[in-house]
Amino acid sequence: MIAGVNEKTGQPLALERVPKKTLSRDDFMLLFIKQLQFQDPMKPIENNEMAMQMALFSQVDQLFDLNQNFEKILELARDFSLSATTSLLGKTVKVKGDYGRVEGGKFLGAEFELEEPAQGVEVVITDEQGRLVKRLSLGSLPAGKHRVEWDATDENGNPVPDGNYRLRVILPGKNPQDTPSLLVTGRVTGAVLGDTPQVVVNGQLLLKPSEIERVFTESS
Structure with missing residues (x-):
């Protein structure tokens, strides 16, 4: 029930009934009792119909219990996921x-x-502002996995500041869209x-935990 106040008279308004959008197990029991109270005494509910309604009520009651259990399971799963x-x-992760x-x-x-094998492979490294930091010439490489070996220095051999750096693999004669994707450790x-839930890698990459390829321990 919802009641308001008349802005002109200050008197409370008539109560307004707001129907429920969902029914509880108590509502089903109340409906069943009302049905028994107002049944036609000349045509009472048959035994088989009574048994059927009791069975249906039992099923509804079990469904309510299942819903409550599912909610508890979902809450536990959510807590575990957040943890x-x-x-x-x-x-340290690989993504x-x-x-x-x-x-x-x-x-x-x-x-x-x-x-497939490639020749003249390069890795271009830029800072977060897009300025060139270093070009790594990897030469001819066979098909397969390859690590990017960088000593964290710029083109002049000076150590670079700590932070994030963009890496791009360049294959001569290939479109940028066709270059291999990178797995970076961050x-x-x-x-x-x-x-x-999501994690932020290197202060900018937003990923689901399931998108992490590997989590490193301190020893590794």
Whole structure:
């Protein structure tokens, strides 16, 4: 029931009934009792019909119990997912992306895979402003996986500041869209908690925990 107040007279308005959108098990029981109270005494409910309605009520009651159990399971799963997501904070991970990371003067690492042999392969490294930092000439490479070996220095051999750097694999004669994607090693720097938890890698890449290829331990 909802009641309001007349703005002119200040008197309470008549109560307004708001129908329910869903029925509870108590509502079903109340309907069943009302049906028994107002049944036609000349045509009472048959035994088989009574048994059928009792069976249906039992099924409804079980469905309510199942719904409550499912809600508890979903809540537990959500709590576990949030806990697992927050436990990744600060971890070193391997993910698909094009931004590698330098920490403590060391490049954390990156790798790519060639489907066929290639010649004149290069890796171009730029800073977050798009300025060229270094070109790595890898020469001719066979098909397969290859690591990007970078000593975290610029073109002049000077150490670069810690931070994120974009890497692009260049294959002569290939369109940029056809170049291989990279797996970069980065740091989980944040988390977004909600219905679908996500992690922030290297301060900018937003991913689901399931998109992480590998989580490194301190020893590894």
